[in-house]
Amino acid sequence: MNIENFKNIYFVGIGGIGMSAIARYFKAIGKNVFGYDRTQTLLTGELEKEGIDIIFSDDLDQIPEIYLNKEETLVVYTPAIPSSHKQLSFFKIEEFALMKRAQVLGLLSDPLNGIGIAGTHGKTTVSSLTAHIFKNSTHECNAFLGGIARNYNTNLLLSKKSKWVVIEADEFDRSFLQLHPQVAVVTSMDADHLDIYGKKEELEKTFQNYVGQIKKDGHLVYKKGLPLNPKEINLHSYSLEEEADFYAKNLKLEKGLYQFDLVHPKGCIKGLKLSYPGRINVENAVAASAVALICGISENELRLALNNFLGVRRRFDYRIKSDNLVFIDDYAHHPKELWESISSVRAIYPDKKITGIFQPHLFTRTRDFADDFAKSLDLLDELILLDIYPARELPIKGVDSNLILSKMKKKGLLCTKNELIKRIEQSEIEVLLTLGAGDIDKLVEPIEQVLNQRIKC
Incomplete structure (x- = not known):
């Protein structure tokens, strides 16, 4: 199927971060x-400002007439949409051309030199930083990202002259098996999405299948220690400070930002400065830098790009940064991500009280990792815990936010979203983190307004 022959593209679930990048491409x-x-x-709202019309009801009557032409319309949907959805059911019954988001991404990226960034955490930052490095080089690139890159205020980058495309390779629903990259990165393979995989061994097997799809004589950049061993490709390990093919040494924290030397197989690049805070982001930068050097990007291009990278919306995202009050928003929703995020903040603000607002994401994830969530959240000085964001799931008996609280050593406070702003108004805040992948992002601006008002007063 040549998807570019279709005149009309209808998206069921267009507001998803991956779906929106493809919608922007077709526009x-x-x-x-x-x-x-x-x-x-x-x-x-941003998509609508760019000229893409969106409806927020699944009534069939709201579908514009031109998109009811089967011969000219491609329907793209996300697996997060339930099969009982009215519009999706209609398109299936009427035998429209239907494709999952991942299938479309595979078709768009296969003709190019794909750089597929995978991992249970870290992939959005690594893919955004990799794309930024390429964009600031003579190589340039296209990119379909899983976050809004702040340097460009979008999750889609296009270049007519570049044959490179950076793709965030999503393991959910085994989506990344639609990709055949020239270069692949695997940042992590922690147990996650067990509602899909059942057990960690099955997830690891699927990652093996993904790296097995790297094009012949291609490259795999992987976090040292991950059990990956594909054939007929070039292997490159990386780590934060442990000796590997690519790693950082002489790591220094100055004014909240890190400097480091990058050791690589052909030598060492000294005095790199990363403008994006967080110790975990140094590791992400090592992975992105490894890809860049393997693909022929120069040391000077790499140095400049690391120094002017502004980060990704909702990834260690400073909303307020003053001497007396700091507010950081982060997408962390897996225990390992929470541990890394909170630890990074603790390293920058060792003498400050750190308050976290966490919204658990999915009943199954909360059930499967309640003990690990408790250990990570115990790193906070103060915790405000919201109700579980269900996303695509129905409630599970005995699984709620209290399950996490019951396993913590420190006390936490349960709070509804409606009560949160009042609670913050009454709290003494020094460093505040909002954490989670649900709809906690809708609370970020109201929180920011309250805290800015406090600074003014």
């Missing part, structure tokens, strides 16, 4: 683009 090449999503968000 950019002149297709008619329309979409449905369940709720209005900052991202759907």
